[in-house]
Amino acid sequence: MLPAGQPKFRRRKADRPEEIVRAALTVFASKGFAAARLEEIAAEAGVSKGALYLYFATKEDMFRAVVAQGLAPNLAFIQAAAASAPAFADLARTLAALLPQVAERAPIAAIAKMVIGEARNFPELARVWHDQLVGPVIATFAHAIAAAQARGEVRPGDPRAYAVSLASGLLLGLVFNETFAPVGAAPFDIPALARQHVETVLAGMLTNPGARP
Amino acid sequence: MLPAGQPKFRRRKADRPEEIVRAALTVFASKGFAAARLEEIAAEAGVSKGALYLYFATKEDMFRAVVAQGLAPNLAFIQAAAASAPAFADLARTLAALLPQVAERAPIAAIAKMVIGEARNFPELARVWHDQLVGPVIATFAHAIAAAQARGEVRPGDPRAYAVSLASGLLLGLVFNETFAPVGAAPFDIPALARQHVETVLAGMLTNPGARP
DNA sequence: TGCTAATAACTGACTGGTCAGTTATTTATT
DNA sequence: AATAAATAACTGACCAGTCAGTTATTAGCA
Incomplete structure (x- = not known):
């Protein structure tokens, strides 16, 4: 037939x-x-x-x-943003607004989950992700924070830890939604969470928080 | 023989x-x-x-x-702490000091990684973890935060999002160490990270941050 | 106190099914 | 007609789960 x-x-x-x-x-x-x-x-x-x-x-x-596909675009994006930001607070606010959009299009959270979950079985993937994305991003942030501390914009403290504090709210929100929303948890509004988190952390980091939006 | x-x-x-x-x-x-x-x-x-x-x-x-083994002790621990805390800031600081110790003894991070990674394959485990641990912890915090807002201690904002902001730094640090330290990344000093993160977020949340340690 | 029978914790070789990877064959394309 | 993209039937390794047999331990009896 x-x-x-x-x-x-x-x-x-x-x-x-x-x-x-x-x-x-x-x-x-x-x-x-x-x-x-x-x-x-x-x-x-x-x-x-x-x-x-x-x-x-x-x-x-x-x-x-x-995994490689989830790598290159993101780093380029973040480093471009870091290079063109006038003050540290602006960089943080810009990324807090842009990253949720990126996360909606590209499945960063899903890939990150996989890298975390399979890191022990694929150490070379964990290494690539660390050396080419996570490490540089933390370093870029830490560098910008250290510079801001030198200018007196940011209070004393470990710049790497500050970088983690800034990024962690958004990341945890993404992972929470990815993991628990399918089993009935009320999902977080990621853009709103990112906004509030960054403003809160910034208010805690800056020597002169100034006008809060 | x-x-x-x-x-x-x-x-x-x-x-x-x-x-x-x-x-x-x-x-x-x-x-x-x-x-x-x-x-x-x-x-x-x-x-x-x-x-x-x-x-x-x-x-x-x-x-x-x-997974069940990693569940019960932790929730009891946290809810006991929440019940006995006089002011919200004290609760946050107490947990920031105690949780890293708990994480050293019990492999919370390893289990959490597994739950996240296998959530899609074992939805009923994700549900149990959410319903019995993650959900109640967030709710407990959100409740304490809302009460603090009513007393004027904490600025306006979504209490659940504040809860995420508070917890996220410690969690991300744990996951980072678990994932990337084995491939050569410089690990975070978890107790120090927890301390700085909580102080930073508290300073951003409280209406009157008061004396910073 | 020693000897033996009975019990059940434990072992390890085996099996049945699954699935990554291969290959003989078919089909689209030039 | 020649080429190579694609298929689908096939193979072999691996491994969760089983079970017939082994051995530590206990109970009963002298």
């Missing part, structure tokens, strides 16, 4: 890798690395399992590609 | 379950649920694989036992 109409597949060598990575992200993010089935990734990508192996050598390679 | 000396095992029905749960925690925490091998848990517990099934019906049951 010939369906005659549509061909049963198309040859689309150029588009497949991206589609497969996107599908792999979806499945890895919801199941974790080990529990993810290649059949499911293939189905999600609209392709057979064998076809995956035309573009990736192993399941681990797919995982690496997914 | 008779070894004659030591017997090849001891019968210790009473102690086994606890030992197995401890071993399972070690292995689950380092490998994640799916990648953990029962042979390894058995070896860690000093027992054969078959013996595990004398005490637990399935691998999932062992996971449940591990």
Whole structure:
């Protein structure tokens, strides 16, 4: 019996890798690395399992590609913002407004969850994420904070710890929603949480908090 | 050939379950649920694989036992602290000093990592953790914060979001150390981080921050 | 106090199912 | 007709869970 109409597949060598990575992200993010089935990734990508192996050598390679994809854009984004910020408080407020938007589009939280969860099984991924994203971001912030301390804008204290304090509210909110909203928890309004958190921490960090919005 | 000396095992029905749960925690925490091998848990517990099934019906049951073990003591601890705190700022400072000690003894961070990572595969565990630990803790804090707002101690703002702001620094620090210290990252001094974070957030929350330590 | 029978904690080889990865074959495309 | 993208049936390794047999321990009896 010939369906005659549509061909049963198309040859689309150029588009497949991206589609497969996107599908792999979806499945890895919801199941974790080990529990993810290649059949499911293939189905999600609209392709057979064998076809995956035309573009990736192993399941681990797919995982690496997914994690790598979540890396480059974010760091560039943050460092650009840091470079162009006049005062420290402005940088913090700008990021607090922008990051929730980024998090809505790109599944940072899902990827971060995976990196955290699989760090012991894929130490080289944890290393790449630390060396290329988390470390530089903390360092960038700490540097900006230390400079602000030198100018007398920010109170004394460990700049790295201040960086963690600033970022932690948003991150914890994202992880909370990702983890507990599916089981019925009232989710946080992330942009609102980010705004209040950053204003609160800034008010605690700055020597002269000035006008609170 | 008779070894004659030591017997090849001891019968210790009473102690086994606890030992197995401890071993399972070690292995689950380092490998994640799916990648953990029962042979390894058995070896860690000093027992054969078959013996595990004398005490637990399935691998999932062992996971449940591990997660449950990390639950009860913590909530009781926090609610006791909340009940006996005179002013809100004291409660926050007390917990900031005590929680790092708790985290050193009990592997809260490791268990939390597992719950987060496996939440999609074990929704009922995520639900239990939310309903019995995370939710009540947030609610307890939010309640204390709302009361402090009514007394004019704390500035206006969403009490739940304030609760997240307070707790997030410590939690993120714990997760950071757990995830990135093994790959060479400089770990945070958790008690110091907790102290600075809570003082910073308190200074941003309180209407009259008063004397800063 | 020693000897033996009965019990159940424990072992480790085995099995059945699952799934990452391979390959023979089909199909779209030039 | 030639090429290579894609499929789908296949293989082999791995591992959760089982169970027949072994051994430590206790109970009963002398």
